[in-house]
Amino acid sequence: MKKMLTIMVAVALISFWGINTLAAETPKATPPAKSQTIKTETSVQTETKIQKIEGTVVNVDTGKNTLTLKKTDGSELTLKAISPKAQEEIKKVNPGEKISAFCKEKKKEGMVLVKIVKEKGEKGKK
Secondary structure: OHHHHHHHHHHHHHHHHHHHHHHHOOOOOOOOOHHHHHHHHHHHHHOOOOEEEEEEEEEEEOOOOEEEEEEOOOOEEEEEOOOHHHHHHHOOOOOOOEEEEEEEEEOOOEEEEEEEEEOOOOOOOO
């Protein structure tokens, strides 16, 4: 009986010591990688809503990649084309054309042009 009790106490002490040793060895937190930060920033940027703005083209500056649009309410808005696709699209529009501009707001660039859709009947005009 004493042998059995001694063995049980020894097993309990070894188990207790082992659990404490394992609990003390918690893994260190690793700092997030740069790619994770970029993913977070990108996901925040993609959450911005795309706005549709209708109006008449006032000015196209292919050097600065900007398009000035006179909205239906009479106010003017300058949009920046930062993507290569949008930069190609602004080269295809001329002052006086009526378009629908799809854009979104970015912190650094302001209103950024995403896509241009010419109104029907305006495609052949110059």
